[in-house]
Every structure is written in structure tokens, then in C-alpha cells.
Amino acid sequence: MSWFQRYMRSSIGAKQVMAVTGLGMVLFALIHMTGHLQMFGGRDMYNGYAHFLQHLEVKWVARLGLIAIVVIHIFTAISLVMKNRAARPVAYAMYKPVASTPMSRYMAMTGLVILAFIIYHLLHFTIGTVQPQYFHMLDDKGRYDAYSMFVRGFQNVGIFASYAVAVFMLCMHLGHGASSWIQSLGWRHPKYGTDKLGPILGIVLFLGYIAPPTAVLIGMIKLPGA
Amino acid sequence: MDLNAKIPDGPIEQKWENAKFNYKLVNPANKRKYKVIVVGSGLAGGAAAATLAELGYQVSCFCFQDSPRRAHSIAAQGGINAAKNYQNDGDSVHRLFYDTVKGGDFRAREANVHRLAEVSVNIIDQCAAMGVPFAREYGGTLANRSFGGAQVSRTFYARGQTGQQLLLGAYAGLNRQIAAGKVKMFTRTEMLDIVLEDGKAVGIVVRDLVTGKIESHAAHAVVMATGGYGNVFYLSTNAKGCNVTATYRAYKKGAGFGNPCFTQIHPTCIPVSGDYQSKLTLMSESLRNDGRVWVPKNKADIAKRPDTIPDEDRDYYLERKYPSYGNLSPRDIASRAAKEQCDDGRGVGPGGRGVYLDFRDAIKRDGEDKVREKYGNLFDMYERITGENPYKVPMRIYPAVHYTMGGLWVDYNLQSTIPGLFVLGEANFSDHGANRLGASALMQGLADGYFVIPYTIGNYLANVNAAKLASTSNPAFKDAEADVKAGIDKLLAIKGKRTVDSFHKELGLIMWEYCGMARTKEGLAKAVGLIRELRAAFWQDLQVLGGADTFNQSLEKAGRLADLLEFAELMCKDASEREESCGGHFRVEYQQEGEALRNDDKFCHAAVWEYKGPDAEPVRHIEPLTFENVHLATRSYK
Amino acid sequence: MSDMNLTVHVWRQKDAKSPGKMVPYKVTGVSEHASFLEMLDILNEQLQAKGEEPVAFDHDCREGICGMCSLMINGRPHGGQKATTTCQLHMRKFKDGEEIFVEPWRAGAFPVLRDLSVDRTSFEKIQQAGGFVSTNVGSAPDANSVPIPKEDADRAMDAAACIGCGACVAACPNGSAMLFVGAKLAHLHSLPQGQAERGHRTQAMVNAMDAAGFGNCSNHYECEAACPKEISRDVISLMNKDYVKASFTHRERSGKGDGGA
Structure with missing residues (x-):
């Protein structure tokens, strides 16, 4: 086994892989959120942003990179969960955790919900199988009318609700994950309250992600001409 | 019994140098041909096993705990002495030597004590190099504190966990040798007999405490570092597992037992709270640096809240009786003084068996934070055990059995009267005489293990043919194994009604009453009778459930208690024969104005007992002690 | 009462x-x-x-x-x-x-x-893998020749207070031993004496921990809450940092002897 394989297979290597891939996804989520927030800038701004992304030269590099990160994150997580289960073959009759939080204890569950949502989200807005009738509309500049698709999507209460649940799960997941990576990489320092980073980021992302759809739902953001 | 101490020639300062030069050496390539067994893995045993392996010997090390790191050395709190004179306060090798001889009330061998003081400085260097996190000054140099029985600050410490840190150092060294394949470690394995061939120690018989398997191990020499026998009192500050079995079985095989009556009662322990009590907890002696010991002057005040008793109604009896040492008087003196106050009806707490250790003035002087910084962990421990907050209410303390100065007799080379059997640390009788000074046990354990046995064992092995390792199928081993098995079967066959602990508690009460802090001829005679009765009852009515070939903790305890029940009688006999008061041994008949009265004309010697068989009386031999460098004087701490 | x-x-x-x-x-x-x-x-x-x-x-x-x-x-x-x-x-x-x-x-x-008694030999194996400073008895310089700032000595002591009981493993939802191993490493790595073997020690002890079948740390910090000696999770952080550094930069021991005439 080479030193690199040994590192990757070690317990600490695995959690650092989780940390780095997780961090990559957090960065993506932040960028993605800034995109969402452009809904408040109106149809032209949002469609311009969508057009920019669509025609990015490195689009597939970024997509493949993201997919790789997600796949590595998930596979490492599965292997860790399996090893952790094996590490305690007989369960306690009574076990009362005190320091861990629901955020840390339900990482696997929140992660799975987020994964399911991401697939649904991609089907909805990237592949266009959820609301195909709105998928191929163009705006007056001949660009994909992502803005209208967004509005029509979240005018649907069911879609809004599933989105809200998923974003909440993301908030929970990051509440633990987004401070955990600092510990996993060994950058924790008593002078900096790094443990608060996760919950803060979680809340920021939750608010950032939930704001535009909520604005749609309550009629603050409307279809052009409506 | 040959009690030649083999003290090297020359002036005291050069004896150890001369000895080292005159010792025969085993050449480095030959060392690996010798097997050495080390029983016990505390400071002395762990250090010896690691160091002998470093030198190249093949070592097998045994402990009854699940890890060598759990040996009871780990519980030593206060510190370790060394004559470094880092504080520029007048310390020297000679002063440490002097203090130790005097502290031991002139019942230790001068040459051994001087060697101990000499190597003390190397111990600190060695431990620091191994990563022991000693307390430091802000500038990075080592910190010191003072301890009972000394007027200089020579005690090195690691918070209140010095024993733990020193043991972890020795344990780390041991681990390194285990990893290197030089030490074979046997945990949860108890030594139950020693095997002799041609009068020499050639191996041991052990029991695997998990499977119950009895097995023999052969070696060219056996080192025993199996600690003390304080648990003969049932209640003591010792760990529950501490026992006399290894040393007592060696005694029965011919090793002389030195000064068994010399036990140390530590003055600062948390008092007994009830009959369910299984052990006593020590509060470090370092507390006496800042705490003041007192009892109410008037008996009427003993039930009052201590903070309502004004200063003029408090008797700071140590400061009153011993103005120059005050609260830092040596342990035996401080313990006896506490007993005196309580016997006088001025003791506090349940049963009137306690005195106050009060930090009120220290808190007033330095502030609570400073006190917390120094003693926080000890205060927390006190509160956990008693449910009282010592920052607000003075601690209650009472003396408890802590250490045993007696042990197997050894010569200057730490060899017992059985050739090839070396005894280190608390298990031997040597360096502390009749009373051990605070912070000297750690020093002795590590001195024996790191710096003495590596030299002296070579001198023995150089005369042993490496090619002739005893075979464990020899009759000597088979007989010893059969004896061990028969002993276990005998315990299991009694099938009586009383548990091991109930007998042990009863033995403890007898010993504490008659062989504790104050002893009399009549009391000791009575104790011997009671012990014999108890022993008879034990062999009639003991209940040990379960089998011999399982993990059976009752069986382990029963075997240890069987030996303690015999050993207790030897202790009382030794105490009875020693018709003087010295150090921890206080005979009520021999005192002058309440202070211990030594009898140097008749008892300036070590008493060494020889086993003569199960039905015969043991024979008392003596090793005369001569004092050429520290003159015999009445010990005064006034 | x-x-x-x-x-x-x-x-x-x-x-x-x-x-x-x-x-x-x-x-x-x-x-x-x-x-x-x-x-x-x-x-x-x-x-x-x-x-x-x-x-x-x-x-x-x-x-x-x-x-x-x-x-x-x-x-x-x-x-x-x-x-x-x-x-x-x-x-x-x-x-x-x-x-x-x-x-x-x-x-x-x-x-x-x-019954309630467990075998903790796995802890022994971890410490045997590297929980020591390789120095033979007799070779030590004067203890005051290597000054150690009080803050460092205190930090080492905080970690060295570990009693090896295994409560951290018992408390961890994953059965991980990282607080224990982290404490052992942080003790020696807070002191100058521990620096020479830092990389090797970290790798060796972590590998031994993994081989023993302990679970992985997912930063629940139940260990820290359960530790009777209040050892901080900081020791795990330090171990994580040391491990990645050692994995990527530490040169393996050559195994070449120092022999000569």
C-alpha cells in the first residue's frame, strides 16, 4: 500500500476527506445561494446569471468536479458509518448522549434527505422532468427564462414545502459539518469560536435559500407582466 | 540466615562508585542470553523491566492489573525528592541523605540511603528526558515545593499526580521495549509462588486471572517489585489489589522478611464514614504547606460549626508542639499527634475521629484563586467524597495506613537472602528505616529500578551460566505448581458461609486496634490470639463461589487474604519484639513526655524473620546498623 | 441519613x-x-x-x-x-x-x-506502537538544560492526566478512541522531548488505533463530556493536524544501520 492509500484508508484520512469534500460543497452552496438571491434583482438579472452559467466554458469540468466531490463524500460516509456500526457490535441497554446534538447525530439521515432533494432539484431545474411545460420557455432576449420557471415552480405549495424541508435539512447538516471540518483538519484553536461557524453558516444558507421561494409564494416576486 | 549486607568499602560518598567499579559485568553480546523475570510493573518494577531490556536482557514482566500502568505507584500525589538544590536553599546530596536517615529514625542502612540521595538527581534528569511534565516556573525551569520532614524545597511534582506521571514515564519506557520484543508482558497474571533450584531463584508460578491457568516461567534471576502490604489493615490508602502474596511466598521459600512491623500511617486522609467503607483516600501531604491543623481547645466545641470557633478557642497543636516544623512535621509525628487529640476527646466529625485541616488563613492571605491553582484537584476530590466544600468548611482529616517500610530483607545489591531473588521498591525493607519521608517512595522506586538493579543484577548474572536455564518441567516447578493448585482447591473446598471481605474487614479491625498507631505488649499478644482464631474460622467457614478455571475475583481475594492472615501474625510478633518506639512503630510503654523513645542500645538493628514451617515459630535474626555519618540522636522537630 | x-x-x-x-x-x-x-x-x-x-x-x-x-x-x-x-x-x-x-x-x-469487566489490551497496543520518547536510561542531560515554558508544560500535563480508562470510547456513538490517542500524542507533542519522533509517533499510534477496530471520530465530542479527567477535544484536533502533516511530509524510517568499524 502506498503512503497515499494508507492515508486515505486511515480513520483520520477518511474524516479529512469528508471535511475537504464537505467544504467544497459548502463553497458551492454559498455560490449557488448568491445566484438564487439574484431573483430579487428581477428577471433580466436572473436570466443573465443563468445564461452565464449555461455558457461557461468549464461548465462540465465544474459539474464533473462537483459530482466527484459528492460521490466521494457519500461513499466515504457510507464506509465510515459501516465501520462505526461494527465498532460497537453490542448496543447499550441505556445510552444517554449529552454533548452531541441532533445535528451531529442525524448527519447520515439529513445527508440522505439532501441527496434525495438534490436529485429532485436537478430533475426539476437542470434536466426539466418535473415541470417540463415550463422548461423550454425563452425570455425576450432569447435566453432560457429561468426566472419564470423559478416563479412557476415555487408558486406550487407542494414544491415549496419539499424545498423548505430540504433546506432545513441542509441547515442541520451544515450546523455540524461546517464547523466539524475545522476540527477534522486540526485547525481548531481556542481563540476562535470555530464551533459556532457551522450553525451560523447553516442559518445563513437557510435564510438565503428560503428567501426567494418565500418571496414567490407570498407574491413579492411575480411572473413578468403579472 | 546470612545477613551480610555487602556494604562496599570506602567513605560513604565513594561506596557506590567503588561498588560499581567492582561489580562484574556481563558483556553486551551475552546479555541477550539471560532471562530475567520482573514481578510487578509499578515505578520500581516497570523501570527495572524497561531498563534491563534496554541493556539487552530478555525480560518477562508480570502484573495482576489489566495494564502495567495501573500499578499503585500511580496514586502517589505529592512529589518526588531530589537533591538538585535548584532553589539555592542549602540542599545537597548529604542533606537529603541526612534528612532521610533522621526521618527514618535511624533504622535504615546508611550506605543505601546515601546511594539513594546520590542517584536522586539522575532520576529527575531521566524523567524529564522521557517527557514527564513536571511543574515549571514561567521561565521554563523546574518548580519545587517543600514536604514534611524537610526544611528545603526539593520536591519535584506534576500537579497532584506525580506518581501517575512518573509511572507513565516508566510505562512508556516499558512499552518501547515490549514493542521491540525485549520485554514479554503478562497482564492479569498473578505470581503465586517462587521456584528455587539449588537454593537459587530460577522462576515463578503464576495464575492467569482470566482463564485460571496455572503456568511456570523460568529465568536466570527473579526481580520482585510487588509493593507493600498495607491492606493487612483492610482499610488503607492502598489500592484494593495490593497484597503481600508475592513477598510472603518468597518468605516461605526462605527469603528473610525485614521489619514487618514498620508501617506508615499518613496523617492527612479523609476519615472513615461507615462500615461499608472499602478504602481510605489520601489527601496529599502538600496540603500541609498551606493548611493549618487544629482541633477545638474545649471538648464542648467539637460539634460546633468550625467557622464559629474563634482563634483563641482553637488548638493548632502541631504549631504549638513543634514550632520549627509546625504543620510540616514528619508523618509519624503528625499522625500520632492527631490520635492524641482525638483520644483526648477533642476530635471532630463522626465518631470523634478527625481533626481540621483549615485553609481559611491561606485563602485570606493568597486568595481563593491561588489556593485553587495549587490544590484545586485535591479540593474537588475532597468534595466528591465527602459532599463538603473545603473552600468554605475546613477539611476533616485523620491518619490512615499508607505505606509499609518493612519488606523482604535485601543487601546493598538489593538481593534477598535467596540468591537470584532481587527485591525493589516498597516490597523491600531498606531505605526508609522506621518512617518514610514524604516524596521519598517515588524516589526509591525509580532509584532501584532505573539506577541500582541494572548494575547489581549484572554482578549476579556474571556468575550464572547463561546456557543453564532451568526447565519448567523440572520437579521444582512441578512441585510448586502442584502446591499452588492444591492451595486453590483447598480454598474452594471449604464451602462455608462467610465471604472473603467479611474476614478481611475483621482482620483489619484487629490490626488497626492492636498493631496500628499505638502498640502495647498485651495488645499485640491479644492480637496474635485473635488472628489465629480468625484464621481458623477462615479455613472453616470461607465461602468462595465459582471455579478455579474462570475469571474469579473472590478466589483471587481469598488467596491474598490467606497470606495476609498469616503475615499479620508475623507483624504483631515483630512489633512485640521491638521494645522501643521508633518512627512509625510506637510502643506505648516506651515514650518520654509523649514522644517516641528509641532504644539504640538494644534495637539499633533491622529485625529479619526466617520462616521455619507452618507449625513452627519464625526465627528473628538481626542486621546491626551502624551510624558513622549521621550521629545517633533523638529525633527532634521542635 | x-x-x-x-x-x-x-x-x-x-x-x-x-x-x-x-x-x-x-x-x-x-x-x-x-x-x-x-x-x-x-x-x-x-x-x-x-x-x-x-x-x-x-x-x-x-x-x-x-x-x-x-x-x-x-x-x-x-x-x-x-x-x-x-x-x-x-x-x-x-x-x-x-x-x-x-x-x-x-x-x-x-x-x-x-460481567462488567472488559479487555482493554487494544489500548496497550496503541501505546506500544509509539507512546514513548526513545531515550535510554543514563543518557539524559540535566533536567534544567531544556527549559520548557510553563504554558507548554501545563498543556502537556492537561493531556497526560489521561487515566486510560476507556470512557471516551464507551461514550462515543462510534466507539472511537481518538480522545485517548490524541491525549497520548498531545502530551508528548507539547514538550520539546517529544518533537524528534513526532511524525513517526503520530502515524504509528493512529495506525495501531485503526488496526484495533475502534470506530471513527465524527466530532460529537461525547468523549470530552465523559472524560473523568476533562481532557479537551483540542487533543484530537492536534492529532488530526499532525497526522495529515506526517502522512504527506514525514520521511519513513530508512532502516539503515549506524554500524561502523
């Missing part, structure tokens, strides 16, 4: 190979000033009086330092009182009539030997 009567549910298991189960026992006349282990002593006396074999449990010093005692008490290692080992837990923390659940540490790397 009144004595308590309790129902204690204890894990009984004959040996490593046999299956075990929780068995309820009544214990009567327990003083509130008794320690938890003394309560078990009383239980054992009462069991033996009925001709039943006593409950096996590990203990030795009974003053909170040897690390021999263990016990999961009501779902918390050492009973969950702050900075307290089982042997120093006292019955005044319980109520008369209370039901108490007592179980052994649960981890694949800590197999049960009997």
Missing part, C-alpha cells in the same frame, strides 16, 4: 464466549455516603449470601487515578458526574428506590471478559 434500597440492573455474562443479559437485583441498606463501587460490594455480599456468584467488575485504587474502574451507569460512562470516575461517584447522587442500569463499556475493541 437514611439508607437506600435500590434496583440495580446488571449485565451478567459468564465469559467472553457466552451470551449475556441484563439481570435486575434488589440491593438494600445502602448508605448515601457509600461510593458506587461500595454499593456493588454490598450487592455482592447480598448475592453471595444467597449462594449466587458475585458480579465481576474492574477496580483497584478506588481514588480515581488508576483507570481500572469502568461501568456505564444509567447510560453514562462513570455515571456522568463531571470529572468523576465510577469509584469516586457516591450514592448521594442517587435516590432511594431508584432503578440503576449498569453495563460494561461497549466496543468491539473492548471485548467483555466477564
Whole structure:
């Protein structure tokens, strides 16, 4: 086994892989959120942003990179969960955790919900199988009318609700994950309250992600001409 | 019994140098041909096993705990002495030597004590190099504190966990040798007999405490570092597992037992709270640096809240009786003084068996934070055990059995009267005489293990043919194994009604009453009778459930208690024969104005007992002690 | 002060190979000033009086330092009182009539030997892999020749306070031993004496930990909350940093000898 394989297979290597891939996804989520927030800038701004992304030269590099990160994150997580289960073959009759939080204890569950949502989200807005009738509309500049698709999507209460649940799960997941990576990489320092980073980021992302759809739902953001 | 101490020639300062030069050496390539067994893995045993392996010997090390790191050395709190004179306060090798001889009330061998003081400085260097996190000054140099029985600050410490840190150092060294394949470690394995061939120690018989398997191990020499026998009192500050079995079985095989009556009662322990009590907890002696010991002057005040008793109604009896040492008087003196106050009806707490250790003035002087910084962990421990907050209410303390100065007799080379059997640390009788000074046990354990046995064992092995390792199928081993098995079967066959602990508690009460802090001829005679009765009852009515070939903790305890029940009688006999008061041994008949009265004309010697068989009386031999460098004087701490 | 009567549910298991189960026992006349282990002593006396074999449990010093005692008490290692080992837990923390659940540490790397007693040899293996400074007796310079700032010595001591009891493993939802291993490493790595072998030591001890079958750390910090010596999770952070650094930069030992004429 080479030193690199040994590192990757070690317990600490695995959690650092989780940390780095997780961090990559957090960065993506932040960028993605800034995109969402452009809904408040109106149809032209949002469609311009969508057009920019669509025609990015490195689009597939970024997509493949993201997919790789997600796949590595998930596979490492599965292997860790399996090893952790094996590490305690007989369960306690009574076990009362005190320091861990629901955020840390339900990482696997929140992660799975987020994964399911991401697939649904991609089907909805990237592949266009959820609301195909709105998928191929163009705006007056001949660009994909992502803005209208967004509005029509979240005018649907069911879609809004599933989105809200998923974003909440993301908030929970990051509440633990987004401070955990600092510990996993060994950058924790008593002078900096790094443990608060996760919950803060979680809340920021939750608010950032939930704001535009909520604005749609309550009629603050409307279809052009409506 | 040959009690030649083999003290090297020359002036005291050069004896150890001369000895080292005159010792025969085993050449480095030959060392690996010798097997050495080390029983016990505390400071002395762990250090010896690691160091002998470093030198190249093949070592097998045994402990009854699940890890060598759990040996009871780990519980030593206060510190370790060394004559470094880092504080520029007048310390020297000679002063440490002097203090130790005097502290031991002139019942230790001068040459051994001087060697101990000499190597003390190397111990600190060695431990620091191994990563022991000693307390430091802000500038990075080592910190010191003072301890009972000394007027200089020579005690090195690691918070209140010095024993733990020193043991972890020795344990780390041991681990390194285990990893290197030089030490074979046997945990949860108890030594139950020693095997002799041609009068020499050639191996041991052990029991695997998990499977119950009895097995023999052969070696060219056996080192025993199996600690003390304080648990003969049932209640003591010792760990529950501490026992006399290894040393007592060696005694029965011919090793002389030195000064068994010399036990140390530590003055600062948390008092007994009830009959369910299984052990006593020590509060470090370092507390006496800042705490003041007192009892109410008037008996009427003993039930009052201590903070309502004004200063003029408090008797700071140590400061009153011993103005120059005050609260830092040596342990035996401080313990006896506490007993005196309580016997006088001025003791506090349940049963009137306690005195106050009060930090009120220290808190007033330095502030609570400073006190917390120094003693926080000890205060927390006190509160956990008693449910009282010592920052607000003075601690209650009472003396408890802590250490045993007696042990197997050894010569200057730490060899017992059985050739090839070396005894280190608390298990031997040597360096502390009749009373051990605070912070000297750690020093002795590590001195024996790191710096003495590596030299002296070579001198023995150089005369042993490496090619002739005893075979464990020899009759000597088979007989010893059969004896061990028969002993276990005998315990299991009694099938009586009383548990091991109930007998042990009863033995403890007898010993504490008659062989504790104050002893009399009549009391000791009575104790011997009671012990014999108890022993008879034990062999009639003991209940040990379960089998011999399982993990059976009752069986382990029963075997240890069987030996303690015999050993207790030897202790009382030794105490009875020693018709003087010295150090921890206080005979009520021999005192002058309440202070211990030594009898140097008749008892300036070590008493060494020889086993003569199960039905015969043991024979008392003596090793005369001569004092050429520290003159015999009445010990005064006034 | 009144004595308590309790129902204690204890894990009984004959040996490593046999299956075990929780068995309820009544214990009567327990003083509130008794320690938890003394309560078990009383239980054992009462069991033996009925001709039943006593409950096996590990203990030795009974003053909170040897690390021999263990016990999961009501779902918390050492009973969950702050900075307290089982042997120093006292019955005044319980109520008369209370039901108490007592179980052994649960981890694949800590197999049960009997009843409440577990085998912690896996901890030994980790320390043998590198938990030492390779220096022979006799070779040490004067102790004051290497000054160590008090802050560093204190940090080393904070980590070195570990008693090796295994509560961290028992508390961890994943059965991870990282607080233990981190403490061992942080002790030596806070001191100048530990620097020479830092990379090798970190890798060797982490590899030994993994080989023993402990779980992985997912930063729940149950270990820190359960540690009777209050060792901080910072030691794990330091270990993580050292491990990645050692993995990517440390040169392996060459194995070449220093031999000469």
C-alpha cells in the first residue's frame, strides 16, 4: 500500500476527506445561494446569471468536479458509518448522549434527505422532468427564462414545502459539518469560536435559500407582466 | 540466615562508585542470553523491566492489573525528592541523605540511603528526558515545593499526580521495549509462588486471572517489585489489589522478611464514614504547606460549626508542639499527634475521629484563586467524597495506613537472602528505616529500578551460566505448581458461609486496634490470639463461589487474604519484639513526655524473620546498623 | 441519613464466549455516603449470601487515578458526574428506590471478559506502537538544560492526566478512541522531548488505533463530556493536524544501520 492509500484508508484520512469534500460543497452552496438571491434583482438579472452559467466554458469540468466531490463524500460516509456500526457490535441497554446534538447525530439521515432533494432539484431545474411545460420557455432576449420557471415552480405549495424541508435539512447538516471540518483538519484553536461557524453558516444558507421561494409564494416576486 | 549486607568499602560518598567499579559485568553480546523475570510493573518494577531490556536482557514482566500502568505507584500525589538544590536553599546530596536517615529514625542502612540521595538527581534528569511534565516556573525551569520532614524545597511534582506521571514515564519506557520484543508482558497474571533450584531463584508460578491457568516461567534471576502490604489493615490508602502474596511466598521459600512491623500511617486522609467503607483516600501531604491543623481547645466545641470557633478557642497543636516544623512535621509525628487529640476527646466529625485541616488563613492571605491553582484537584476530590466544600468548611482529616517500610530483607545489591531473588521498591525493607519521608517512595522506586538493579543484577548474572536455564518441567516447578493448585482447591473446598471481605474487614479491625498507631505488649499478644482464631474460622467457614478455571475475583481475594492472615501474625510478633518506639512503630510503654523513645542500645538493628514451617515459630535474626555519618540522636522537630 | 434500597440492573455474562443479559437485583441498606463501587460490594455480599456468584467488575485504587474502574451507569460512562470516575461517584447522587442500569463499556475493541469487566489490551497496543520518547536510561542531560515554558508544560500535563480508562470510547456513538490517542500524542507533542519522533509517533499510534477496530471520530465530542479527567477535544484536533502533516511530509524510517568499524 502506498503512503497515499494508507492515508486515505486511515480513520483520520477518511474524516479529512469528508471535511475537504464537505467544504467544497459548502463553497458551492454559498455560490449557488448568491445566484438564487439574484431573483430579487428581477428577471433580466436572473436570466443573465443563468445564461452565464449555461455558457461557461468549464461548465462540465465544474459539474464533473462537483459530482466527484459528492460521490466521494457519500461513499466515504457510507464506509465510515459501516465501520462505526461494527465498532460497537453490542448496543447499550441505556445510552444517554449529552454533548452531541441532533445535528451531529442525524448527519447520515439529513445527508440522505439532501441527496434525495438534490436529485429532485436537478430533475426539476437542470434536466426539466418535473415541470417540463415550463422548461423550454425563452425570455425576450432569447435566453432560457429561468426566472419564470423559478416563479412557476415555487408558486406550487407542494414544491415549496419539499424545498423548505430540504433546506432545513441542509441547515442541520451544515450546523455540524461546517464547523466539524475545522476540527477534522486540526485547525481548531481556542481563540476562535470555530464551533459556532457551522450553525451560523447553516442559518445563513437557510435564510438565503428560503428567501426567494418565500418571496414567490407570498407574491413579492411575480411572473413578468403579472 | 546470612545477613551480610555487602556494604562496599570506602567513605560513604565513594561506596557506590567503588561498588560499581567492582561489580562484574556481563558483556553486551551475552546479555541477550539471560532471562530475567520482573514481578510487578509499578515505578520500581516497570523501570527495572524497561531498563534491563534496554541493556539487552530478555525480560518477562508480570502484573495482576489489566495494564502495567495501573500499578499503585500511580496514586502517589505529592512529589518526588531530589537533591538538585535548584532553589539555592542549602540542599545537597548529604542533606537529603541526612534528612532521610533522621526521618527514618535511624533504622535504615546508611550506605543505601546515601546511594539513594546520590542517584536522586539522575532520576529527575531521566524523567524529564522521557517527557514527564513536571511543574515549571514561567521561565521554563523546574518548580519545587517543600514536604514534611524537610526544611528545603526539593520536591519535584506534576500537579497532584506525580506518581501517575512518573509511572507513565516508566510505562512508556516499558512499552518501547515490549514493542521491540525485549520485554514479554503478562497482564492479569498473578505470581503465586517462587521456584528455587539449588537454593537459587530460577522462576515463578503464576495464575492467569482470566482463564485460571496455572503456568511456570523460568529465568536466570527473579526481580520482585510487588509493593507493600498495607491492606493487612483492610482499610488503607492502598489500592484494593495490593497484597503481600508475592513477598510472603518468597518468605516461605526462605527469603528473610525485614521489619514487618514498620508501617506508615499518613496523617492527612479523609476519615472513615461507615462500615461499608472499602478504602481510605489520601489527601496529599502538600496540603500541609498551606493548611493549618487544629482541633477545638474545649471538648464542648467539637460539634460546633468550625467557622464559629474563634482563634483563641482553637488548638493548632502541631504549631504549638513543634514550632520549627509546625504543620510540616514528619508523618509519624503528625499522625500520632492527631490520635492524641482525638483520644483526648477533642476530635471532630463522626465518631470523634478527625481533626481540621483549615485553609481559611491561606485563602485570606493568597486568595481563593491561588489556593485553587495549587490544590484545586485535591479540593474537588475532597468534595466528591465527602459532599463538603473545603473552600468554605475546613477539611476533616485523620491518619490512615499508607505505606509499609518493612519488606523482604535485601543487601546493598538489593538481593534477598535467596540468591537470584532481587527485591525493589516498597516490597523491600531498606531505605526508609522506621518512617518514610514524604516524596521519598517515588524516589526509591525509580532509584532501584532505573539506577541500582541494572548494575547489581549484572554482578549476579556474571556468575550464572547463561546456557543453564532451568526447565519448567523440572520437579521444582512441578512441585510448586502442584502446591499452588492444591492451595486453590483447598480454598474452594471449604464451602462455608462467610465471604472473603467479611474476614478481611475483621482482620483489619484487629490490626488497626492492636498493631496500628499505638502498640502495647498485651495488645499485640491479644492480637496474635485473635488472628489465629480468625484464621481458623477462615479455613472453616470461607465461602468462595465459582471455579478455579474462570475469571474469579473472590478466589483471587481469598488467596491474598490467606497470606495476609498469616503475615499479620508475623507483624504483631515483630512489633512485640521491638521494645522501643521508633518512627512509625510506637510502643506505648516506651515514650518520654509523649514522644517516641528509641532504644539504640538494644534495637539499633533491622529485625529479619526466617520462616521455619507452618507449625513452627519464625526465627528473628538481626542486621546491626551502624551510624558513622549521621550521629545517633533523638529525633527532634521542635 | 437514611439508607437506600435500590434496583440495580446488571449485565451478567459468564465469559467472553457466552451470551449475556441484563439481570435486575434488589440491593438494600445502602448508605448515601457509600461510593458506587461500595454499593456493588454490598450487592455482592447480598448475592453471595444467597449462594449466587458475585458480579465481576474492574477496580483497584478506588481514588480515581488508576483507570481500572469502568461501568456505564444509567447510560453514562462513570455515571456522568463531571470529572468523576465510577469509584469516586457516591450514592448521594442517587435516590432511594431508584432503578440503576449498569453495563460494561461497549466496543468491539473492548471485548467483555466477564460481567462488567472488559479487555482493554487494544489500548496497550496503541501505546506500544509509539507512546514513548526513545531515550535510554543514563543518557539524559540535566533536567534544567531544556527549559520548557510553563504554558507548554501545563498543556502537556492537561493531556497526560489521561487515566486510560476507556470512557471516551464507551461514550462515543462510534466507539472511537481518538480522545485517548490524541491525549497520548498531545502530551508528548507539547514538550520539546517529544518533537524528534513526532511524525513517526503520530502515524504509528493512529495506525495501531485503526488496526484495533475502534470506530471513527465524527466530532460529537461525547468523549470530552465523559472524560473523568476533562481532557479537551483540542487533543484530537492536534492529532488530526499532525497526522495529515506526517502522512504527506514525514520521511519513513530508512532502516539503515549506524554500524561502523
